[in-house]
Amino acid sequence: MSDGDCLFCKIVAGDISADVVLETDSTVAFRDVNPKAPMHVLVIPKRHIATINDLSAGDEHLIGDLFLVAAKIADDEGFADDGYRVVMNCNAAAGQTVFHIHLHLLGGRSLGWPPG
Numbered sequence: 881m882s883d884g885d886c887l888f889c890k891i892v893a894g895d896i897s898a899d900v901v902l903e904t905d906s907t908v909a910f911r912d913v914n915p916k917a918p919m920h921v922l923v924i925p926k927r928h929i930a931t932i933n934d935l936s937a938g939d940e941h942l943i944g945d946l947f948l949v950a951a952k953i954a955d956d957e958g959f960a961d962d963g964y965r966v967v968m969n970c971n972a973a974a975g976q977t978v979f980h981i982h983l984h985l986l987g988g989r990s991l992g993w994p995p996g
């Protein structure tokens with residue numbers, strides 16, 4: 881299921897270009913257009929899900945897929961041992977701006993904690 885108004889659904893459909901790093905049956909991973917770290921990849925489900933609040937029972941496997949893809953990319957790009965961060969923002973207070981869930985994968989620099 882996709883949403884015709886959703887930017888990331890358009891990337892999944894190929895209607896908007898993206899620097900795709902990895903694609904699986906259920907996910908697409910592409911480089912963030914405004915990277916916050918030397919490696920900044922977004923891992924998204926192909927299916928439109930607006931926010932974490934919209935997840936349902938049955939989505940457990942799909943969410944696991946996002947993490948497995950992130951871990952593979954971190955390893956492929958050489959950040960597995962040094963460390964990296966994955967984070968998903970939910971709604972306005974967390975800074976979500978694109979309402980199609982996406983796992984941010986960040987690496988290649990020291991990352992402060994807690995995040996701002």
Ligand code: AMP
Pocket residue numbers: 887896898910911912913914915922968969975976977978979
């Ligand atoms: P969030 O603020 O958590 O919703 O993150 C949305 C992310 O999508 C931001 O880091 C943006 O830089 C990124 N972004 C927006 N448009 C694009 C695009 N067309 N291609 C790649 N990344 C994008």
